[in-house]
Amino acid sequence: MNNKVNFPKNCWYVAATSDEIEAKPLGRIVCGKSMVLFRAAEGQVAALEDFCPHRGAPLSLGTVANGLLVCGYHGMRMNADGKCAGMAGQSVEHFRKGIQTYPAIERHGYIWVWPGDAALANADLIPDLHWARSPDWAFGGGMFHIRCDYRLLIDNLLDLTHETYVHASSIGQPEIEEAAPDTLRKDHHVSVSRFMEDIPAPPFWQDALKGNNLDPDLPVDRWQVCRFSPPGSVMIDVGVAHAGHGGIEAPVERRASGIVVDLITPETETSCWYFWGMARNFNVTDLALTDSIRDSQLKIFTEDLEMLESQQRNLEANPERRLMSLNIDRGGVEARKILQELIASE
Amino acid sequence: MNNKVNFPKNCWYVAATSDEIEAKPLGRIVCGKSMVLFRAAEGQVAALEDFCPHRGAPLSLGTVANGLLVCGYHGMRMNADGKCAGMAGQSVEHFRKGIQTYPAIERHGYIWVWPGDAALANADLIPDLHWARSPDWAFGGGMFHIRCDYRLLIDNLLDLTHETYVHASSIGQPEIEEAAPDTLRKDHHVSVSRFMEDIPAPPFWQDALKGNNLDPDLPVDRWQVCRFSPPGSVMIDVGVAHAGHGGIEAPVERRASGIVVDLITPETETSCWYFWGMARNFNVTDLALTDSIRDSQLKIFTEDLEMLESQQRNLEANPERRLMSLNIDRGGVEARKILQELIASE
């Protein structure tokens, strides 16, 4: 832990879900920058500095009218380009100096913002979340605010041996830590894979098997393939199949599987936003199953939250300590190297 | 925003209402000074440093007995002049060095203190609140602690265009921002006046018209005359009269009107005490009406409180930003100049 900036800025980050800005503007800090997100004319999303140029009130306390953001204090109206658009009884259009804007795009159900150099913002760099635009997949998720360095959460998601201890009653089982992980770095991506054969399914996966109308008590093959992409995406192929039917390659009628979705955005050096969820491609029209999985994930990720915030406090209190790097930690170590390369290149 | 002291000290400030010290001593920080207020012999009010010279306990946790302030820890008895008056089993009268005292006067239902040079404290400088000593007026009010520079609250009260946005459901209406304010400075006083003719009455004023047995649905002339006097007094003549009967000069049987009372005291550089209320000279014996107006004001000023604390945080996070000065801001700008002149003269 040191006080150097620990995140790259020339990246797309998820700032909010689409739902969060449906009814009114939303204030959110992303990479240390206080932003107001709103839907401007024709539903286009916009991100401005959350600071009214009139008297400094947060614009996020305002409303949207006719595609303009209206300050909730004295009614200054702001364009999506950060310029004053008007104010009752005033001539404010001559204030040529506006407030900071940030590139913002709505895609895959999320609002993505680019906190760095706007000239470099390229919509093609937004990751393609294929499950978010396909009728063959169902998705449910949520969002947490966590008081920890976002990299601790990336570490967490690239070393799933913690499931045995932190999530003992749901997805943990001793077979996870007994199976060595296979960690690969390719360019700016890291994958950590683990395969377990002929083991009992833990409770979460028993429920998922039932959700796909499969016997939950048979032995299974289980897999976890974590894929990190900078700055804060960890997509995890997870699942179980009745043992001996091909594991990760088993046909859908023998398996329950999905993608654990983790999109992580630094708020500050020591806090982050965590957009989590699960995409699945079985029984996709069963909304009760979606809710049930979301509820299970909520409980599971709440366990992580407590551990991560405790770990953050402990690391802050011991800034000089060096940590171990075991084989299970290699995913996180490689991810941090990639992030450091990106930060250095800026 | 800077860290220079932002309030004058050689002034009378309201520290409490009379009611607040009725039953026991009260601890309160005024202009950064921690004081204990109490009723000494014959009901005279006194303000001492809130620090027992024996072991440093806050004297405000104590009691009053025989006109002396008795420390709640070990019973040190303090005179109103800050000297030790006695202690059971001890001879403490020889401790000639006492604790700090502050000039304190009870008047108009408030306890006024002078945090600066006591030699300059002159009771004639306490403003004359004529409505507080007249049977022709009724008063109801309350007190807030607000985490903002007290000057933000003065700005707020001298630019009532915010009513349209912050108080849209009670006293706000678009006609306010459409009427240009008339701002005048004379010596150390500022007035900001606004007159609106032949407009609908907003809900708060409809209720007030009913409270004076007048038709709430007729068009009205409305007025707001804000009068600032340093350090923190803003008295606002407000009212509506049935349109065409003289407005602010209309006879009482055609109008509902009053004085919005705002007495503001810095606690620290970034927090303040806000003593608010309304004085009215119609239907003065109707206690239910007094309560109803107080409840409405409580809701309205709570809306301000949230905005002011958000604005304060935003300004602290952006100390380098310059704000706009539109015509609507001129009252606040002039008030700050007066305060700065007073601070500089100290």
Place this chain on the structure above:
Amino acid sequence: MNNKVNFPKNCWYVAATSDEIEAKPLGRIVCGKSMVLFRAAEGQVAALEDFCPHRGAPLSLGTVANGLLVCGYHGMRMNADGKCAGMAGQSVEHFRKGIQTYPAIERHGYIWVWPGDAALANADLIPDLHWARSPDWAFGGGMFHIRCDYRLLIDNLLDLTHETYVHASSIGQPEIEEAAPDTLRKDHHVSVSRFMEDIPAPPFWQDALKGNNLDPDLPVDRWQVCRFSPPGSVMIDVGVAHAGHGGIEAPVERRASGIVVDLITPETETSCWYFWGMARNFNVTDLALTDSIRDSQLKIFTEDLEMLESQQRNLEANPERRLMSLNIDRGGVEARKILQELIASE
């Protein structure tokens, strides 16, 4: 108040009660050191730095299995000597550098730790709490966290004139402050004694007399003998006897008495742990009486807690102030001298 370290380190401090570590490990900060306390093999207690060498998680969130402390994040197993004992799927025994350990001993129902130089830790220095190992005594107590310099609590317990003011409804009475205390220092110990003759018993002692089947309404002789031993022990012989039967020497059928137990441990420079209770040698099998006395003490010490935290804040806000030293303060003054000598000798 200054920022120099205000506690000696080469001492035994009570870190917890035996009960607190019965079911699982306990995290606690003692003299600024963050420790995890647990029962290792064969019930032996151990105290380690609360920091997993793997990824920095607090070990106190873990569990104990087979006498080893198991980290709750990824399952690192730690020996009582602070060395890695194993981890599933890993070879961690070669990590020779472990984490900090602290001498720890369980005795008299408490876990005692030595935060200083382990080479000097000598179990014989743990005070002998004779009542804790005798069937002739009953004990009940509790624990508080208080946000004050632990020395303010020692001051409090060595000047019981505060009972008259802080505990007016239970153990306070004006006769306390009217009786001058007798303060003696001998080596590293201080005693403060006070004897009151032929006075009414206050409510707490009336209840105690009833608990010993004695008339609560007769006049009593009352005594308080406070005995301080560094670093944070104050044992107070307290009691009342029917007047004229020998006071502190009266036979048990004429008295109600006990030892107020106060074991104080600094958490930081400005906060402490307070292990309190009462040992009595009458009616010792009456568990309802034990509970009743504990409830009364809980209420009484809660009154101290509020006063101490207020005093601490006041002293922090006025670091330059010198306090008085009256005869009633001499016990605390001598105790501080002893502590300062111990600190200086380290």
